[in-house]
Amino acid sequence: MRVVMFGYQTWGHRTLQALLDSDHEVVMVVTHPRSEHAYEKIWSDSVADLAADHGVPVVIRNRPDDEELLTLLKEADPDIIVANNWRTWIPPRVYSLPRRGTLNVHDSLLPKYAGFSPLIWALINGEQEVGVTAHMMNEELDAGDIVAQRAVPVGPSDTATDLFHKTVDLIAPVTIGALDLIASGQTEFTRQDRSRATFFHKRAEDDIRIDWNWPAEDLERLIRAQSAPYPAAFTHHRGKRLEVLGAVVSQNRYGGTPGRIFYREGDGVVIVAGADARTGRNHGLAITRVRTDDGRELPATEYFTSMGGYLTTHP
Structure with a gap:
């Protein structure tokens, strides 16, 4: 033809x-x-x-x-x-x-x-x-x-x-x-x-912004969905953009407020996740690798030098 x-x-x-x-x-x-x-x-x-x-x-x-x-x-x-x-x-x-x-x-x-x-x-x-x-x-x-x-x-x-x-x-x-x-x-x-x-619809900046009210399982898939060469999913830490390059669902369950930087588990740092995280029934998202706003890539365990504080959707 x-x-x-x-x-x-x-x-x-x-x-x-x-x-x-x-x-x-x-x-x-x-x-x-x-x-x-x-x-x-x-x-x-x-x-x-x-x-x-x-x-x-x-x-x-x-x-x-x-x-x-x-x-x-x-x-x-x-x-x-x-x-x-x-x-x-x-x-x-x-x-x-x-x-x-x-x-x-x-x-x-x-x-x-x-x-x-x-x-x-x-x-x-x-x-x-x-x-x-x-x-x-x-x-x-x-x-x-x-x-x-x-x-x-x-x-x-x-x-x-x-x-x-x-x-x-x-x-x-x-x-x-x-x-x-x-x-x-x-x-x-x-x-x-x-x-x-x-x-x-077409994806845009807001579609790769991490919402810590999502369940950890959904966030883990979001990180994989925004793999290189796609723009990485991101959050904010202390007012600065932080890209999340690798993450897994935590083995243990963690309770508290979504976005809390909580606990070292394995090779990652667990962030409390899920709109109902206060119940303590949720797994967290264990971030394993990040990229800072100045372009440095490093393991999450090196970036988060202490626990506490929050990751936020906006600065």
Whole structure:
């Protein structure tokens, strides 16, 4: 089939590479300009450079809603558009233009975790598996019929970085498997159960700010979800920002006020956690490694030279 690819960052790069390696013909690529947004500088393999290296025409757009782009798409005469990590709304006159419509590739197990940063949100929420879904695009974001889907398990110590590497390797088989089904003439696919759908926003500074009212188990997953190269989860100590690079749920239960710097346990320093910490029924979060506001990384047992005091959400 003749394919136009819409995509950005490493997800789009992997999709384009899969298409170039397949029997399908890539006739045009549409991608976003480079961004200085913190999350968009991560996994930033260039779709434009890969397309140019293979002699594929490239169009750079923030939004795909202008008349010039529509004309170029019509001239490209695609059988299908394939999109992955396209960051803005694609209007109906674009996604419905190809003869076979538009296939969107999304890094979650739809209908759950539509929208943005699905791997990070899924890890924070303790999901047992994550994956990649290829679905037909319609007027609702990430809501079209599912053509192909694959899952991988989430391990007990997996970070968001680990899950990225697990799922990015699914892009090629899911995308090409879905295209082959469509090329074979299949038109009936799996409807999404919209009663199970969840939709998540882009992550920002407040989403990585540690709230000590959360249970320690949730905070431990938040730390893993904000693994390098993502911005680290942070708290404040004595008015200064303190990033938490490593933590585990404490073995023992600790009572008191959330955020209290309480006790050395193993290789960590336990912080009281949970909105009901006063009951003494909760485990704490044992911080093992931190980064100070001047960039120093050190074990928590070296940073916290004495117990007492509090970690706070704000300075």
